[in-house]
Amino acid sequence: MNEIVTPKSLGLSREDLPNSYIGRSVPRPNVRKLVEGRATYTDDVTLPRLVHAAFLRSPHAHARIVSIDTAAALAVPGVVRVFTGADLAKVCDPWVAVLAHLKGMKSAPQYPLPLERATWQGEAVAAVVADTRAAAEDGVAALAVAFEPLPAQVDMETALAPGAVVIHPELGDNLVFTRTAETGDVAGAFAAAHRVVEATFHTGRHTGVTLEPRSIIADYNRADGTLTVHHSTQAPHMMQNVFATQLRMAEGDVRVICKDVGGSYGIKVHVYPDEMAVACMSKIMGRPVKFIADRFEAFGSDIHARDHRIKGRLAVDAEGRFLAFDIDDLTGIGPYSVYPRTSAVEGNQVVNLCGGPYAFANYRCTTTVVLQNKSPTCQYRAVGHPIATTVTEGLVDLAAEALGMDKVALRRKNLIRDDAYPCTSPAGMRFEGLSHHASLDKLLEMVPVEKIRADQAEQRKRGVYRGLGFASFIELTNPSPFMYGIGGAKISAQDGCTVRMDPDGSLVALSGVTEQGQGTEAILAQIVAHGVGVPVSKVKVVTGDTQTTPYGGGTWACRGAGIGGEAALQSAIALKEQILEVAGAMLQAQAASLDIVMGEVVDKATGQVRMPLAELGRIVYYRGDTLPKDLARELVQTRHFITKEYPFAFTNGIQASWLEVDVETGMVKLLEHWCVEDCGRVINPMLVDEQVRGGIVQGIGGALYEHCIYNEDGQLLTTTLADYLVPMAAEMPDMHVGHVETPTKESLLGAKGAGEAGTAGAPAAIMNAINDALSPLGARVLAQPFTPDRILRALGTIA
Amino acid sequence: MNRRIDITLTVNGERVSRSVDTRLHLIDFLRTELGLTGAHTACEHGVCGACTVRLDGDPVRGCLVMAASLDGSVVETIEGLSDTGEIRDLQEAFVARNAAQCGYCTPGMLITAAEILTTAPDASREEIREHISGNYCRCTGYQAIVDAVEDVLKARRTSEAA
Ligand code: FES
Ligand code: FES
Numbered sequence: 001m002n003e004i005v006t007p008k009s010l011g012l013s014r015e016d017l018p019n020s021y022i023g024r025s026v027p028r029p030n031v032r033k034l035v036e037g038r039a040t041y042t043d044d045v046t047l048p049r050l051v052h053a054a055f056l057r058s059p060h061a062h063a064r065i066v067s068i069d070t071a072a073a074l075a076v077p078g079v080v081r082v083f084t085g086a087d088l089a090k091v092c093d094p095w096v097a098v099l100a101h102l103k104g105m106k107s108a109p110q111y112p113l114p115l116e117r118a119t120w121q122g123e124a125v126a127a128v129v130a131d132t133r134a135a136a137e138d139g140v141a142a143l144a145v146a147f148e149p150l151p152a153q154v155d156m157e158t159a160l161a162p163g164a165v166v167i168h169p170e171l172g173d174n175l176v177f178t179r180t181a182e183t184g185d186v187a188g189a190f191a192a193a194h195r196v197v198e199a200t201f202h203t204g205r206h207t208g209v210t211l212e213p214r215s216i217i218a219d220y221n222r223a224d225g226t227l228t229v230h231h232s233t234q235a236p237h238m239m240q241n242v243f244a245t246q247l248r249m250a251e252g253d254v255r256v257i258c259k260d261v262g263g264s265y266g267i268k269v270h271v272y273p274d275e276m277a278v279a280c281m282s283k284i285m286g287r288p289v290k291f292i293a294d295r296f297e298a299f300g301s302d303i304h305a306r307d308h309r310i311k312g313r314l315a316v317d318a319e320g321r322f323l324a325f326d327i328d329d330l331t332g333i334g335p336y337s338v339y340p341r342t343s344a345v346e347g348n349q350v351v352n353l354c355g356g357p358y359a360f361a362n363y364r365c366t367t368t369v370v371l372q373n374k375s376p377t378c379q380y381r382a383v384g385h386p387i388a389t390t391v392t393e394g395l396v397d398l399a400a401e402a403l404g405m406d407k408v409a410l411r412r413k414n415l416i417r418d419d420a421y422p423c424t425s426p427a428g429m430r431f432e433g434l435s436h437h438a439s440l441d442k443l444l445e446m447v448p449v450e451k452i453r454a455d456q457a458e459q460r461k462r463g464v465y466r467g468l469g470f471a472s473f474i475e476l477t478n479p480s481p482f483m484y485g486i487g488g489a490k491i492s493a494q495d496g497c498t499v500r501m502d503p504d505g506s507l508v509a510l511s512g513v514t515e516q517g518q519g520t521e522a523i524l525a526q527i528v529a530h531g532v533g534v535p536v537s538k539v540k541v542v543t544g545d546t547q548t549t550p551y552g553g554g555t556w557a558c559r560g561a562g563i564g565g566e567a568a569l570q571s572a573i574a575l576k577e578q579i580l581e582v583a584g585a586m587l588q589a590q591a592a593s594l595d596i597v598m599g600e601v602v603d604k605a606t607g608q609v610r611m612p613l614a615e616l617g618r619i620v621y622y623r624g625d626t627l628p629k630d631l632a633r634e635l636v637q638t639r640h641f642i643t644k645e646y647p648f649a650f651t652n653g654i655q656a657s658w659l660e661v662d663v664e665t666g667m668v669k670l671l672e673h674w675c676v677e678d679c680g681r682v683i684n685p686m687l688v689d690e691q692v693r694g695g696i697v698q699g700i701g702g703a704l705y706e707h708c709i710y711n712e713d714g715q716l717l718t719t720t721l722a723d724y725l726v727p728m729a730a731e732m733p734d735m736h737v738g739h740v741e742t743p744t745k746e747s748l749l750g751a752k753g754a755g756e757a758g759t760a761g762a763p764a765a766i767m768n769a770i771n772d773a774l775s776p777l778g779a780r781v782l783a784q785p786f787t788p789d790r791i792l793r794a795l796g797t798i799a
Numbered sequence: 800m801n802r803r804i805d806i807t808l809t810v811n812g813e814r815v816s817r818s819v820d821t822r823l824h825l826i827d828f829l830r831t832e833l834g835l836t837g838a839h840t841a842c843e844h845g846v847c848g849a850c851t852v853r854l855d856g857d858p859v860r861g862c863l864v865m866a867a868s869l870d871g872s873v874v875e876t877i878e879g880l881s882d883t884g885e886i887r888d889l890q891e892a893f894v895a896r897n898a899a900q901c902g903y904c905t906p907g908m909l910i911t912a913a914e915i916l917t918t919a920p921d922a923s924r925e926e927i928r929e930h931i932s933g934n935y936c937r938c939t940g941y942q943a944i945v946d947a948v949e950d951v952l953k954a955r956r957t958s959e960a961a
Binding site for chain 2: 027028031032033034035036037038039041043044134208209210211212213260261262263264265294295516517518519686687690693694695696697698720721722726727728729730731732734735758
């Protein structure tokens with residue numbers, strides 16, 4: 001265990017260490033403004049001379065833009081200006097989303113608005129700026145754009161076939177990226193296997209549906225040559241660099257401000273052409289331009305994800321030991337790789353993660369990433385994990401059936417032993433310390449398996465089909481520069497925190513990580529309060545402003561707590577040392593003999609109060625003349641943190657789902673759900689539980705309801721919340737969350753990420769539970785989402 | 800083109816008069832004309848509940864009501880309910896349970912949840928879930944919201960019994 005003082009580590013109670021906040025369920029201070037309607041989302045911001053943008057979007061999956069007639073649009077009352085791709089290209093350079101470490105990756109240059117061709121239905125083609133959004137939409141309706149429809153390449157299975165429509169002829173074909181990882185003797189292992197199971201899985205294309213759609217206000221100020229962007233984003237510093245680079249500005253002249261964000265889940269960490277267009281239009285017009293996507297636009301232009309077809313094989317010996325996994329993954333990513341993280345990472349993650357929880361020697365996995373005329377896909381919560389977990393855990397259940405073994409027993413036999421760390425997976429992932437067996441044990445304490453099996457048998461007699469499914473998983477968190485930086489993307493893996501004490505003894509922490517509802521600001525306040533020794537109510541946290549916070553990466557890939565939290569802890573500890581130095585000089589005591597408890601300097605040995613911090617602050621700021629001349633008195637400290645030993649801090653966990661399938665209607669009713677996860681040190685148990693629950697429900701969404709459905713012409717059919725189903729309260733089960741804590745030794749804090757665990761494991765647990773329910777009927781489903789239609793087809797009820 | 804209509808109504812206890820575009824919806828009227836940005840839009844076609852406000856005492860979808868139809872109406876929003884303290888206990892329970900993450904759904908969710916506190920004081924968890932099913936939340940997974948509403952129902956029953 002790392003050397004961080006908590007009441008538990010000292011054998012004390014909370015009351016003995018009142019400002020011990022790490023490991024404590026403190027309510028988030030910033031929820032109060034949310035419940036009173038006092039938050040500030042981007043659309044709540046208005047500025048003088050603000051104008052509103054609306055976009056004309058391509059009605060075709062693939063079409064040549066023949067002409068754009070703007071006359072009628074310009075005549076609409078309130079319309080200020082109309083922009084085409086050519087207009088914006090004058091002030092903005094195109095971008096190409098490839099990463100150097102993804103060998104051989106290619107993609108085409110992308111502009112804010114396309115110059116010649118629209119390549120997916122929903123791509124913004126022209127923009128109208130007006131004094132209200134309604135007038136801008138009137139202007140769009142009056143635009144006359146002539147399209148010449150072109151054949152569309154929609155099906156990813158045929159993207160590389162002879163005769164496929166090559167979406168960007170200059171690339172030669174539709175192959176974006178392919179990679180094979182191979183370890184050991186896969187062919188030999190399969191040849192020698194006692195049993196081989198195989199199946200083809202599909203994960204359905206779905207999207208994030210942030211309740212607050214993408215939102216941006218760009219405000220170019222000609223007077224001082226600066227661009228201020230109010231942006232609903234996860235990565236303000238990354239966007240600062242992107243705006244500056246593409247608009248040919250100095251980075252220091254761009255400021256990105258991000259106040260409250262109404263959900264992100266990975267959707268708001270990418271460069272969107274329509275948002276770049278807004279920045280361009282503001283630069284040209286010299287006034288603020290606002291764009292808020294509506295739901296229709298969100299479905300057609302937010303990134304989609306998880307459009308994969310995965311063939312998998314697993315070889316086992318007679319004792320049930322796993323010998324080899326052999327996986328072939330295919331994914332369609334739309335017509336462009338998305339900047340700057342690229343759309344090859346999801347497939348790459350599948351290669352990195354399949355088989356991840358298990359000990360085995362032989363591995364082969366290939367991903368093939370291809371272009372198609374659908375919305376671009378990119379990183380969405382738990383990137384690649386639900387796909388890898390579905391394949392792995394689906395094959396494990398098939399193997400258990402083939403061997404006639406209990407599904408839990410087979411897992412226990414093959415999960416990496418808890419004392420085997422550090423170790424490296426066949427896919428090359430380095431694990432510092434995981435707890436698969438402890439997590440499984442904990443899960444079995446929570447899930448009443450025997451009772452459930454008895455109920456299952458009883459219900460089956462009455463024609464009621466219930467199933468229990470399990471899914472072990474690993475999750476990649478705390479990414480180092482190995483994720484993006486080494487590939488050339490200007491995305492910081494390091495993060496920083498500045499903590500200062502003001503005269504009244506209150507603290508302000510400025511952090512490069514960001515808040516989108518996870519509770520980042522709350523845990524930073526807890527960590528700083530803990531580190532310095534003040535009540536948490538004395539800490540204010542500032543995030544989401546590139547001009548005031550230390551440079552950092554923002555919040556994604558579960559790095560807020562692990563990276564941003566450690567920077568906060570280190571700067572808090574440094575500030576505490578500085579405060580005690582000053583206090584020692586004032587009190588004629590050794591700094592080492594003093595401590596800070598609940599905002600007061602105390603004698604360490606006796607606990608006797610020597611001086612409130614407010615008194616120390618008063619003297620330092622107003623009566624510095626009374627202090628020794630050479631005394632250092634900077635009551636502000638900054639520290640940065642980056643992981644150095646491991647490319648990623650892996651976490652692990654296991655989920656279980658208990659559900660009922662109505663074999664008449666094909667409907668699935670979720671009865672109960674469990675998750676045990678190990679995210680290292682838990683800073684705020686309530687917030688971790690809520691992250692896990694929210695993540696599980698997004699996983700459930702992908703498993704049962706959510707699907708971006710296209711017809712064969714590349715028309716998206718699910719463009720409203722009435723067509724695209726998201727989980728509703730009545731359909732969701734109660735979810736039980738348990739923890740095992742294996743802190744990472746890379747940091748004092750020991751925290752890893754927790755935001756994606758729920759999403760990583762839930763779809764596989766549900767798939768296995770449905771198939772457990774259907775097993776007496778000889779039916780099986782492997783294509784997500786598991787809709788009534790698909791379940792009835794599997795049952796043979798409908799053809 | 801678009802006609803304008805004069806309306807006078809009561810919003811959060813204050814009388815307001817405006818001349819509104821006939822195509823303006825209540826939610827946009829509140830947000831853009833009155834600066835009441837607590838309620839949000841997320842679908843603009845009546846599915847998600849983010850725009851829920853009270854109209855003449857009942858929760859409505861602000862994106863489905865035309866502002867021009869509101870002459871003489873009484874509208875209450877999350878800002879007004881926060882000022883009067885009517886749902887203070889519910890708001891406190893949301894804070895205590897972390898029933899709001901990004902908070903975008905929260906004002907609408909609170910107004911819908913407030914209804915069940917008075918109409919079904921004995922509601923079960925299932926009934927709570929059913930009642931709030933027209934309000935989408937993408938962050939929480941709903942359990943904390945159900946917990947918070949359940950806490951308040953219990954507390955109100957206890958205080959009434961006392
Ligand atoms: S915005 Fe009104 S119901 Fe969704
Ligand atoms: S808290 Fe984010 S949508 Fe409900």
